[in-house]
Amino acid sequence: MNRSSKHNTHAWVSVVALALAAALGGCNDHAKYDAAHQAGANPPLPDARNFFTPPMQVPKYVGWRNGEAPKVANGLKVEKIASGLVHPRQVYALPNGDVLVAESNSPNEEPVTTPKQLIAGLIEGRSGKKAKGANRITLLRKRGDGSGEWDRFVFIDHLHSPFGMQLVGDTLYVADTDAILKFPYQTGETHISARGVELTDLPDTINHHWTKSLLASPDGKKLYVGVGSNSNVGENGLDVEYRRANVLEVDIATGGSRIYAAGIRNPTGLQWEPKTGQLWAVANERDEIGADLVPDYLTSVKEGAFYGWPYSYYGQHVDRRAQPQRPDLVAKAIPPDYAIGSHVAPLGLLFYTGNNLPAQYRGGAFIGEHGSWDRSPLSGYVVAYVPFENGKPAGAPQPVVTGFVSDDQKQIYGAPVGLAQGQDGALLIADDVGNAVWRVTKAGD
Amino acid sequence: MTPTTAPVRAPTYRSRFATAVFDVLNPVPYGLFVGTLIFDILYAITRNVFWGKGAAWLVTTGLLFAIIPRVINLCHVWIPSRYPVTSLERLDFWLNLFGIVAAIVNAFVHSRDAYAMVPLNVVLSTITVALLSIAQIVHALDKFALREVPREQVQ
Numbered sequence: 169m170n171r172s173s174k175h176n177t178h179a180w181v182s183v184v185a186l187a188l189a190a191a192l193g194g195c196n197d198h199a200k201y202d203a204a205h206q207a208g209a210n211p212p213l214p215d216a217r218n219f220f221t222p223p224m225q226v227p228k229y230v231g232w233r234n235g236e237a238p239k240v241a242n243g244l245k246v247e248k249i250a251s252g253l254v255h256p257r258q259v260y261a262l263p264n265g266d267v268l269v270a271e272s273n274s275p276n277e278e279p280v281t282t283p284k285q286l287i288a289g290l291i292e293g294r295s296g297k298k299a300k301g302a303n304r305i306t307l308l309r310k311r312g313d314g315s316g317e318w319d320r321f322v323f324i325d326h327l328h329s330p331f332g333m334q335l336v337g338d339t340l341y342v343a344d345t346d347a348i349l350k351f352p353y354q355t356g357e358t359h360i361s362a363r364g365v366e367l368t369d370l371p372d373t374i375n376h377h378w379t380k381s382l383l384a385s386p387d388g389k390k391l392y393v394g395v396g397s398n399s400n401v402g403e404n405g406l407d408v409e410y411r412r413a414n415v416l417e418v419d420i421a422t423g424g425s426r427i428y429a430a431g432i433r434n435p436t437g438l439q440w441e442p443k444t445g446q447l448w449a450v451a452n453e454r455d456e457i458g459a460d461l462v463p464d465y466l467t468s469v470k471e472g473a474f475y476g477w478p479y480s481y482y483g484q485h486v487d488r489r490a491q492p493q494r495p496d497l498v499a500k501a502i503p504p505d506y507a508i509g510s511h512v513a514p515l516g517l518l519f520y521t522g523n524n525l526p527a528q529y530r531g532g533a534f535i536g537e538h539g540s541w542d543r544s545p546l547s548g549y550v551v552a553y554v555p556f557e558n559g560k561p562a563g564a565p566q567p568v569v570t571g572f573v574s575d576d577q578k579q580i581y582g583a584p585v586g587l588a589q590g591q592d593g594a595l596l597i598a599d600d601v602g603n604a605v606w607r608v609t610k611a612g613d
Numbered sequence: 614m615t616p617t618t619a620p621v622r623a624p625t626y627r628s629r630f631a632t633a634v635f636d637v638l639n640p641v642p643y644g645l646f647v648g649t650l651i652f653d654i655l656y657a658i659t660r661n662v663f664w665g666k667g668a669a670w671l672v673t674t675g676l677l678f679a680i681i682p683r684v685i686n687l688c689h690v691w692i693p694s695r696y697p698v699t700s701l702e703r704l705d706f707w708l709n710l711f712g713i714v715a716a717i718v719n720a721f722v723h724s725r726d727a728y729a730m731v732p733l734n735v736v737l738s739t740i741t742v743a744l745l746s747i748a749q750i751v752h753a754l755d756k757f758a759l760r761e762v763p764r765e766q767v768q
Contacts, residue, residue, distance in 0.1 A: 218725055218733075219725070220718065220721040220722065222724065282666050282669050282670070282724070284724040400726045401727055402662075403665075403726040403727035404662065405661070456725070456729070488729075489727040490727060491660040491728040
């Protein structure tokens with residue numbers, strides 16, 4: 169090889185290296201909006217983008233060290249009422265003041281069907297969000313001695329990725345990932361040894377989104393079940409989405425069920441809005457078309473309505489990734505009521521009706537935001553409060569409980585998930601990364 | 614002694630082992646990339662995710678199998694030795710390099726969810742298969758290229 173051809177070689181190598189860097193580096197996608205900018209009925213929606221590598225930013229798990237706690241807004245205080253739990257995902261307050269905690273995570277039944285799943289699973293595991301759950305419900309009871317300590321009991325064991333819990337009369341309904349189970353409950357008991365009786369089965373193939381949220385109707389005749397989709401946007405085929413991305417209505421007397429509302433990608437929190445009695449949900453929208461797409465939302469769930477997934481978002485914004493397309497369904501799709509920011513991952517919803525917290529937190533909704541993994545900077549990782557007026561959101565989500573990630577966004581201590589209101593009006597927060605349950609009350613209480 | 618007029622037969626590769634490993638492994642990525650192209654076209658037409666996921670495995674596996682033969686080829690073409698390298702072999706090297714670069718980008722494109730990979734997956738698979746096919750032809754022509762046979766007696 170003579171000198172000039174050697175020279176050429178170097179030039180070629182640089183060109184190739186540059187082209188490769190440009191192709192792969194072109195996927196850098198820094199968010200333009202934060203949650204407050206993308207809140208409201210008409211959030212700004214940038215154009216959808218495609219990426220060469222899915223943008224990922226995952227803080228490293230460190231957990232809460234001794235004495236550390238999330239930060240709360242002025243006028244509030246926070247205490248830890250349980251620690252060392254195994255992936256506490258949902259909390260539920262019983263009428264006698266006891267608190268149930270579902271220690272649970274994905275059943276990990278999703279097969280690896282693409283090379284991407286192998287790699288993404290490893291990266292997401294860094295945050296502690298993929299840790300195994302205990303598949304049990306734990307009962308927490310405040311000691312009567314005024315010490316402020318809480319005792320812990322194993323309430324129901326050997327469950328299968330439980331999430332939703334609802335007490336109707338003397339029957340406790342538990343939504344495992346694959347079925348709704350009935351347990352007899354007597355006030356004050358700290359352990360149920362009876363085996364659950366199946367009320368009805370739930371969609372349980374793949375379980376990409378595994379949580380089954382649960383809400384009983386005020387008259388105790390129906391259960392509403394939030395069933396998440398089996399994919400981000402239909403990439404596992406549309407046949408596995410049968411009865412997925414839906415809110416199902418289950419008749420308690422017969423176990424029969426029907427689709428109450430459809431096209432909600434992952435409706436994780438279901439609650440009754442106290443003023444209007446309307447069903448509301450928080451939902452996780454789709455990923456991988458931009459740091460600012462698609463905003464997660466808080467919405468009333470209208471009977472028979474279709475909210476777009478997977479064919480469109482926010483009404484008629486068509487997502488061409490879902491094929492074959494369904495213009496007939498897109499035409500029917502209605503937008504959700506209220507965006508709360510992109511990729512904040514709302515997993516818990518609570519309309520606050522108590523009178524412990526200051527007046528500014530009454531009547532609106534608390535949202536447990538588990539936090540983003542595919543966005544830079546991070547979003548979520550807070551418990552936010554959305555004020556309501558006349559049964560409608562009346563202002564952007566305000567962070568109320570924060571400090572779950574370090575200021576530099578490199579480390580994660582915890583992540584809020586399910587929310588509940590204690591019988592004393594305290595706000596209870598399940599923290600499935602910090603393995604704790606937090607209790608927020610007014611300062612000086 | 615009468616001087617011979619027959620062409621001098623001499624090895625043009627330095628290692629029997631490397632040459633054998635190369636010949637065993639080198640066809641594998643080519644075949645897998647052709648499979649990728651077929652699956653990509655089928656996914657674009659049928660919209661059945663099975664083909665898209667299959668294509669993602671094919672292109673990724675093809676790249677893994679390409680590592681060893683490409684390293685052997687890199688050494689053969691660019692590390693100077695007393696065995697001469699023809700210009701066709703250099704062309705073959707570059708065609709393969711660009712084909713592999715397209716396949717690497719294609720593997721990332723295949724990580725997109727569902728139909729987001731279409732049509733770029735078909736374009737990149739076509740580029741890879743075209744470049745590697747031309748490389749195969751170049752490789753064939755190279756068998757007829759005249760070589761400067763090393764003449765140790767001259768040195």
